[in-house]
Every structure is written in C-alpha cells, then in structure tokens.
Amino acid sequence: MNCIFLNNHEYDIKFIETLIQEFQLNLSLSVIETLDCSNKSLKKVSAFNDNAPLLFFDKQSFILAMVIDNELIKTNLNWQSLQKRIVSSGKNNELLLKACKLSQTMSVIDGTAGFGIDGLILASTGARVTLIEQNPIIFLMLYFEKLKMSQHKNWQKLMDRINIVFGNSNDIINNSIKHDLIYLDPMFPNGSYKGAVNKNMQVLHSMVSPPNSDDELKLFNTAIAKCDKLVIKRPIIAPNFADKSPNQSFNNEVIRFDVYMENNQ
Numbered sequence: 001m002n003c004i005f006l007n008n009h010e011y012d013i014k015f016i017e018t019l020i021q022e023f024q025l026n027l028s029l030s031v032i033e034t035l036d037c038s039n040k041s042l043k044k045v046s047a048f049n050d051n052a053p054l055l056f057f058d059k060q061s062f063i064l065a066m067v068i069d070n071e072l073i074k075t076n077l078n079w080q081s082l083q084k085r086i087v088s089s090g091k092n093n094e095l096l097l098k099a100c101k102l103s104q105t106m107s108v109i110d111g112t113a114g115f116g117i118d119g120l121i122l123a124s125t126g127a128r129v130t131l132i133e134q135n136p137i138i139f140l141m142l143y144f145e146k147l148k149m150s151q152h153k154n155w156q157k158l159m160d161r162i163n164i165v166f167g168n169s170n171d172i173i174n175n176s177i178k179h180d181l182i183y184l185d186p187m188f189p190n191g192s193y194k195g196a197v198n199k200n201m202q203v204l205h206s207m208v209s210p211p212n213s214d215d216e217l218k219l220f221n222t223a224i225a226k227c228d229k230l231v232i233k234r235p236i237i238a239p240n241f242a243d244k245s246p247n248q249s250f251n252n253e254v255i256r257f258d259v260y261m262e263n264n265q
C-alpha cells in the first residue's frame with residue numbers, strides 16, 4: 001500500500017520507518033518535506049499522487065487525509081473523546097457490552113480493530129483485548145494513539161490491557177489459543193448503511209473492501225472455533241454474516257450485534 005508522509009518535523013520520521021520494518025508493514029511511504037499542511041496544500045499533494053492517502057502529525061496526533069469525491073476528509077483516532085463512554089455510567093448504555101457481557105480478566109480478540117473505538121469500549125470492562133488490524137496505515141495510527149494515551153496517568157491501566165497486532169485476523173486467530181470472546185466488525189456490505197456515514201468510515205471504505213462470501217465463511221469458522229462466544233456487528237438491514245443464524249441479537253434502529261455461542265458451527 002502506498003502512502004504519502006508529509007514531514008512537517010513534528011515527529012521523528014526515522015521512528016516510523018523503524019516501525020514499518022519491525023512490524024513488516026506492507027507500506028511504501030513516500031516522504032515529502034513540508035511545513036505546509038493546509039487543506040489547500042493537502043488537496044494539491046493528493047491530486048499529484050493519484051489520490052494516495054496522506055499522513056502527517058499535528059499536535060501529537062496522526063492525521064490521515066484523503067480526497068474522496070473531490071472533498072478533503074481528515075480523520076484521526078482521538079481516543080480521549082471516548083472518555084464519557086468508557087467510564088462506568090456511560091458504559092451502561094453500550095449495546096456492544098450488553099451483547100458481549102464481559103467481566104474483568106476475560107480475554108478478548110477484536111479481530112477488526114479499525115479506529116479502536118469498540119476495542120476500547122470492550123477493554124473498559126477490565127477485559128484484556130487484542131486488537132488486530134490488517135491495514136498498515138490504520139495499524140500505525142492505532143499504535144501511535146496507544147503510545148500517546150499511555151502517557152496519561154488516568155489512561156495507563158486501560159492502555160495496559162490493550163495489545164495491538166498487525167496482520168490478518170484469520171491467520172492470527174487460527175494460530176492463537178482459545179479466547180473468552182471474539183468480536184468482529186467487518187466492513188459493511190455495500191448499500192447496507194442506513195443514513196450518513198461518518199468521516200472515519202468514509203476513509204476506511206475508500207481503503208478497505210468488505211469481505212466476500214468466501215472470506216466471511218473462513219473468518220466465521222476460524223473465529224467460532226477459537227472462542228466461547230463470537231459477537232459480530234452488522235448494519236440492521238444487512239444479511240447474517242457468512243449466512244449463519246445467530247443464537248441471539250441485540251439491536252437498535254441502526255445496528256445489531258449478533259451473538260454466536262461455541263457450538264453454532
């Protein structure tokens with residue numbers, strides 16, 4: 001995967017290159033030395049580089065910028081903004097947690113990490129969560145957000161329970177021990193969104209395709225064999241993942257969490 005890194009000297013590019021090597025990220029980074037990361041300039045750089053994703057640092061955050069339908073979309077992880085959702089009062093309203101019913105010390109795999117939002121909510125229960133991400137740019141953003149948030153004293157315990165792994169969860173889960181819960185939030189099938197899609201999802205959709213039916217079946221079979229409980233997030237109007245009927249579903253008007261128990265194969 002190609003990516004343009006705009007080096008505005010807010011961060012040590014050597015460290016990023018070391019991470020690309022260390023984690024064997026399939027990422028080819030073209031570095032552009034610049035101090036100008038204005039929207040106008042980002043649009044220009046993008047146009048010169050076949051709409052490749054652009055990365056740069058701004059105020060200690062990794063920003064991912066892309067031009068989609070002629071509009072510049074900028075996104076970052078901003079886990080700090082999840083503060084309300086991960087303290088005890090906020091957690092009571094999380095449909096995800098109602099479906100997962102986690103308790104402290106449980107071990108969880110989030111096999112489709114994305115921006116790490118659901119993973120963080122899962123870890124807020126006291127469970128240990130491994131976040132697996134196959135997209136090298138998203139992995140880098142997750143890695144840096146964890147690094148950044150680990151420096152905040154009141155986030156340290158939560159960050160200590162999170163492990164971020166690069167790769168395809170099908171392979172990683174297949175080679176792992178059994179876990180209490182595996183959570184999947186695969187890219188939604190085209191046309192299954194109800195209403196507007198947020199910026200993060202627009203960017204993900206322009207970089208990652210939804211799984212085809214073979215991929216779905218493979219991932220479902222791998223995951224169900226390696227956990228006591230599998231929870232899969234779906235848009236409310238989407239068909240069942242891998243055509244498998246869940247044991248239970250928790251839904252609101254937009255999404256549902258389908259729950260599969262170990263013997264549902």
Ligand SMILES: C[S@@+](CC[C@H](N)C(=O)[O-])C[C@H]1O[C@@H](n2cnc3c(N)ncnc32)[C@H](O)[C@@H]1O
Nearest residue numbers: 112113114115116117118133134135168169185
């Ligand atoms: C819909 S997003 C997940 C959003 C996430 N739940 C959140 O709260 O931010 C799906 C993500 O899973 C990743 N993904 C999809 N299939 C994967 C696989 N087989 N292995 C690892 N990552 C995968 C995609 O690259 C994408 O970043």
